[in-house]
Amino acid sequence: MQNIESDDLAEFVISPLILQSIKPEISQHGFGGFWFQGIPNRAYQDYLHNSKTSILTRRMLHSSGGVYSSSHTVQKIQRHYIDQVAARDVNFSLALKLEQPYYYQLSEGGQANKANKLFSSYGIKTVLSYPMRHYASEAWCGRFTLLSKEGDLHPKLADLETSLKRVQSTLFEHLHHELNPYRQVSLFNQTALKALKMVASGLQNSEISEELHITIRGVEYHLESMRNKLSASNRANLVHIAHQLEII
Structure with missing residues (x-):
C-alpha cells in the first residue's frame, strides 16, 4: 500500500515551509493529503455546455495547471486522476458544483468504479471536494480535494471549513497569481x-x-x-x- 505523503517535492507541490504551517489544520480532521486549485465559479455550467468557443472548455478544465499538492505522491494521484479517470468519472463534474462540499462516490451499482481503483491503490477511502469562497473575487474560488485513509469519514463541516479558510488564506498569500485559473498560460494568447x-x-x-x-x-x-x-x-x-x- 502506497503512502499518501512523500518528502519528494516537484513543481506544483507546496513548499515544505508553507506545508509545515498548514498541515496540522488538515490532519486534525482526519485527512492525510490534499490538492488545492483555483476554480472558475462558472466551471460547472461551462463543463455541461461544452462549447469549443468558451474560455472554459473541457480540455482546460481537464488540466493540472495551477493545481498545488501537499506532496509529490498526491500530485501523482491528481495527475493520474485527471489524465485517465476524470473524463469518464461522474464525480468530476459533480465536484464542479461549488455550492457545497461533495463526497466522491467510489462505487456504482455496488461495484468499485475507476476512481475507487485509483484511490484505493494508495489506501485512500474518502475523497472530499470542498469549495471555498474567494473573499476578493466574484469570478473564481478555491477548492480543496481532501484525501483520507479512513472510511466513512464525516468531520464536522463547520470546524473543517474554519480550518480550510485559514489554509486557503495562507495559500493565497503565497500563490495567488499561480492559483488564478484565468492566468493559466494556455488560456489566452x-x-x-x-x-x-x-x-x-x-x-x-x-x-x-x-x-x-x-x-x-x-x-x-x-x-x-x-x-x-x-x-x-x-x-x-x-x-x-x-x-x-x-x-x-
Whole structure:
C-alpha cells in the first residue's frame, strides 16, 4: 500500500515551509493529503455546455495547471486522476458544483468504479471536494480535494471549513497569481494579453503596435479576439472584465 505523503517535492507541490504551517489544520480532521486549485465559479455550467468557443472548455478544465499538492505522491494521484479517470468519472463534474462540499462516490451499482481503483491503490477511502469562497473575487474560488485513509469519514463541516479558510488564506498569500485559473498560460494568447495591458494603461493602438512590433491590424485582431472570448461589449468593458478576472 502506497503512502499518501512523500518528502519528494516537484513543481506544483507546496513548499515544505508553507506545508509545515498548514498541515496540522488538515490532519486534525482526519485527512492525510490534499490538492488545492483555483476554480472558475462558472466551471460547472461551462463543463455541461461544452462549447469549443468558451474560455472554459473541457480540455482546460481537464488540466493540472495551477493545481498545488501537499506532496509529490498526491500530485501523482491528481495527475493520474485527471489524465485517465476524470473524463469518464461522474464525480468530476459533480465536484464542479461549488455550492457545497461533495463526497466522491467510489462505487456504482455496488461495484468499485475507476476512481475507487485509483484511490484505493494508495489506501485512500474518502475523497472530499470542498469549495471555498474567494473573499476578493466574484469570478473564481478555491477548492480543496481532501484525501483520507479512513472510511466513512464525516468531520464536522463547520470546524473543517474554519480550518480550510485559514489554509486557503495562507495559500493565497503565497500563490495567488499561480492559483488564478484565468492566468493559466494556455488560456489566452500572450501577445493579446500584453496588448490588453497596454490598453488598460491608456496606450492607443498605434503605440501598442510600436511596442509589440506588430501591425496596427494585428493589434486590432488580438483585442477583438479578447473581446469575443470575454464577451465584452466594448474596449472599456473589456478592460473592466480583465481586471475582474485579474489577468491584467
